[in-house]
Amino acid sequence: MRAEVRREEVLWVQEYARGVAATPLTEVGTATGSGTTIAFWPDADIFGATEFSFDGLEERFREVAFLNQSLEISLTDLRRPDESRSVRLRFPGGTRDFVDFLDGHAAASTPVDTIAFECEDPPMGGVVEVAFRWCSCPGERVQSFANSRPTVGGTHTVGFRDGMTAAVTAYAREQGLLTPTAPGFGAERIGEGLTAVVSVKLDRPEFEGSTRGVLGNSEVRDCVGQAVRDHLGRWLKEDQDRAAAVIGRIVQGARRD
Structure with missing residues (x-):
C-alpha cells in the first residue's frame, strides 16, 4: 500500500507491506x-479474490454517496484501456x-411526496436520517444502515416501524377512521407499498453477532x-388530501384483510 498525504504545501509518502511500514515517511x-x-x-x-468487480464497487460507493450527501466519489476502471469505465457519484438530496x-420508474406514479428528515439526538449519541414514501409497487422496500454500513435490521428499523405505526394509527383515530377501541394498524399493513431508507450515525454503535449486521x-x-x-x-396534518391518499389505502387494505 502507498499513502500520499498533502498537507501544508508538502507531499509526504510512505509505503507498507502487510500492515508493516516498508519505507520511512518521506517528504518528496x-x-x-x-x-x-x-x-x-x-x-x-x-484476500479470497484479487479481481475487483466494478459493478460491486459502484453499488457500494453509490450507497455511501447517498448516505453522505456532501460526498462525491469517482470510480474509474483502467484495467482494459479499450474498455475503460468511469462513474461519478454525488447526490445532494x-x-x-x-x-x-x-x-425507479415507479416513482413517477407515486401518489404522495417523499417524507425526509435528519435530526441529531443526544440521548442516542448520534444522528438519525430517514426518507420514505408510499407508491403503487406491492410489498415493502426498507433499507437500513448504521454508520453507512448496511444492516439487516436492528433497533433503528424497529424504532422506524414503531413510529410509523403510532403516527398512522393516531391520525386515523383523530379522523374517525378508527374507533377508540379498535385495534391499531399493523406494521405489515402500513408497510405495503412503502419504500424507505433508515440511517443512523452513532458515536458508539453496538452490533449483535459476528457479522455485525444487526x-x-x-x-x-x-x-x-x-x-x-x-x-x-406533522406531515399528515399539513395536507388532508395527501394524508387521505395514504390512510385511505391502508384502511382499505386492512378491511380486505
Whole structure:
C-alpha cells in the first residue's frame, strides 16, 4: 500500500507491506491543496479474490454517496484501456434521492411526496436520517444502515416501524377512521407499498453477532421511533388530501384483510 498525504504545501509518502511500514515517511516535494491518496494491491494470500468487480464497487460507493450527501466519489476502471469505465457519484438530496433510486420508474406514479428528515439526538449519541414514501409497487422496500454500513435490521428499523405505526394509527383515530377501541394498524399493513431508507450515525454503535449486521443500541429504538412519529404525524396534518391518499389505502387494505 502507498499513502500520499498533502498537507501544508508538502507531499509526504510512505509505503507498507502487510500492515508493516516498508519505507520511512518521506517528504518528496511540494503539494497544492490537502488530502490523502491511498493506492493498494490486494495480496492473494490474504484476500479470497484479487479481481475487483466494478459493478460491486459502484453499488457500494453509490450507497455511501447517498448516505453522505456532501460526498462525491469517482470510480474509474483502467484495467482494459479499450474498455475503460468511469462513474461519478454525488447526490445532494441524500436519502431522499436514495428513495427515488430504489423506486425507479415507479416513482413517477407515486401518489404522495417523499417524507425526509435528519435530526441529531443526544440521548442516542448520534444522528438519525430517514426518507420514505408510499407508491403503487406491492410489498415493502426498507433499507437500513448504521454508520453507512448496511444492516439487516436492528433497533433503528424497529424504532422506524414503531413510529410509523403510532403516527398512522393516531391520525386515523383523530379522523374517525378508527374507533377508540379498535385495534391499531399493523406494521405489515402500513408497510405495503412503502419504500424507505433508515440511517443512523452513532458515536458508539453496538452490533449483535459476528457479522455485525444487526444494530443493538437499545436507546436507538425509542429515539428513532419518536422522531418518525413526530415528523410523519406533522406531515399528515399539513395536507388532508395527501394524508387521505395514504390512510385511505391502508384502511382499505386492512378491511380486505
